[in-house]
Amino acid sequence: MDTMTTILQPDHATIPGVSKPVKSRAARRVHGLSDRAIAWLFVAPTIALLLAINIFPLIWMIRLSFTNLNLSMSYLPLRFVGLDNFRDILTDEDVWFRLQTTAQFVISSVALQVVIGFGLALLINRQFRGHSFWTTIILLPMMLSPAVVGNFWTLLLQPQIGPFNYLISLLTGVPPSSFSMTGQVSLAPWTIVLVDTWMWAPYVMLICLAGLRSIPDYIYEAAEVDRASAWRQFWSITLPMTVPFLMLAVLFRAIENFKMFDMVNLLTSGGPGSTTELVSISLKRAAFEKWRTGYSSALAIILFVTVFGAANIYVKTLNKVKQR
């Protein structure tokens, strides 16, 4: 028996100073408990916590969604209204408009983030001088809090003192105060996409980088032997082998952006008018400003089912792609 074995698998009988009674006391303590019971004992606190802070509120919310509860008028009798809240939501033009706005935001921002993130990953995957420095610089935006990002972009985009308008003015000759990125109906939706992309493209880059690094070198070596061009290698090796990672990035970002609230709320408050009012902002207004608890519970359920359903379909597709 070597020293290492002695340390990793202590045999009390052979180690001086460790006596047998210690072992028997320990055995008595767990006497009568099966391995399964011990496993439950360990898992139980987590399950209890999950039930208390996730499952119970979810069930409670489902219950509330069938009522007329409005917390600003809690003196009114609580009435069961059946599916009225759901019908109100699904027949409300404004809700559909908010969903459309959200879909446009999600699709545009995720598409841009994937293109830019993948491009950055391809660049960072190469070895060059200052590689670590540039990687850190690129990753900085995603390390910031969305509240900080929202506030400082508000300043950057301010038409009179913000440098962004001056930069555009320098490039195009348009007077800097003649347009407002957050205040114009035609620009505001693109502004939230721009800021979100600035913040989260590095995250997509990280995921893509993991995908690129997982491709074995010998595949490229074989392609080199076959005299495949760099373009051919990209289309036949790099892209297909990183597709599962890209899809994962799309899934993560789409879910995140579907519930985007803080950054957009700080940048535009959903305005001008309701141009950038994402469904999450509508939900917050209904639940915590209008206090329409029953209605907002129903809206939250509809959104949950939508995201859950879409994510499930997407994950199944992702698995199929992986199997290929």
Add this chain to the structure above:
Amino acid sequence: MRRLGWLRSTVASTVVAAAALGVLGGGEAAAQGKQLTLCWAAWDPANALVELGKDFTKQSGIEMKYEFVPWTSYADRFLNELNSHGKLCDLIIGDSQWIGGAAENKWYVKLNDFFDKEKISMDDFVPATVVGYSQWPKNTPNYWALPAMADAVGWTYRKDWFSRPEIQSAFKAKYGRDLAPPKTYDELKQIAEFFQGREIDGKKVYGAYIFTERGSEGITMGVTNVLYNYGFAYDNPKKPYQMQGIVNSADAAKGLEFYKELYKCCTAPGMTNAYMQEGLDAFKSGQVAMQMNWFAFFPGLYKDPNVGGDKIGFFVNPAGPKGHFTQLGGQGISVVATSDHKDDALAYIKWFAQPAVQQKWWQIGGYSALKAVVDAPDFPKSAAFAPQFLESMGIVKDFWAEPSYAQLLLDMQKRVHDYVVADKGTSQQALDLLVKDWTKVFKEQGKEVASQ
């Protein structure tokens, strides 16, 4: 065993230490005596109230603690607190529109018995503030707050610019009248157009600053100043909750159109989501000739080294073709029903209602609603903006104060911002949609809404 022994001694030490701390902490608390927490918005008058509160502590021995929240999250934060029956606030200076919900939901302590016992008469306060901040139902002797901070929308202007001979002559040449603080909204628009884009001291300046904020209450608190004066009303005075043809009358639509014209012609670029603070910044930085804002900020502006003193002037919200009103601001002070220190909180209100305290409140930057203060002969001369404040308090109108006010407010925010800033639809369509929204809210509240 040694390990267990260590654990035991550690636990024992912790318990002893905790007990000692508890005793010490308890002793400290006992030494400090009683404490009250007062909740309000974080703004200039709140600082004045902190100063004023020191006198209360001196007299009563009760320590005052303050919970001030910025205006943009003030309603969210404190309505959440009241809704959840929290114990954060003993006293709250709640917005005038909360009074209906606070009374119906029993968030506030009803003060009638207390007022009777302490001989505090609501007749001693400015009538508009009693109706606006204290009564629910309105115009009934049911009091839920003591008027604490009288306020209304007023205007500031650059007196130094207005008085420059070259500017005066240019204005007279263009409009055929003297440049003076406007009495009507048409005059205001002319002056704003005159200043818009003009170069003063080598700097481009803009005509007017008006409220356009989308998220909380900004654009509504701005647009109502024009709407009231163009004939808008919330409902038919003879048929409560009948809004069709009143809220969306042709006159009201013209008023809304006017606000949009003012926003388009005469405001600084980027003012698409601006409220009190943005207005103060615009005025203090010498960007605008005229500024719409709450009287509460005027003491601070008057003291400003760059634009205050002789450089600033004040005027009452201008009249429109159908009347002369202004938007009521301000708040009353109430005792929170879930407070464990109701008696101390009532003692604070009793102290605050005293004429001497109210006089000091006005002197240090608050706005008293006590008649003894504002009707005193020397009051108009007590501050540069005092006459305008006094006049404004006589012509105020307030937004709905129903329990469902938040829904009504957010609906108006949306419809007005959609039209004024986002160029969506016509003014008539915006108001028609507003009537539809409000009708739905009142019906949900169980009110009967007559269509005609």
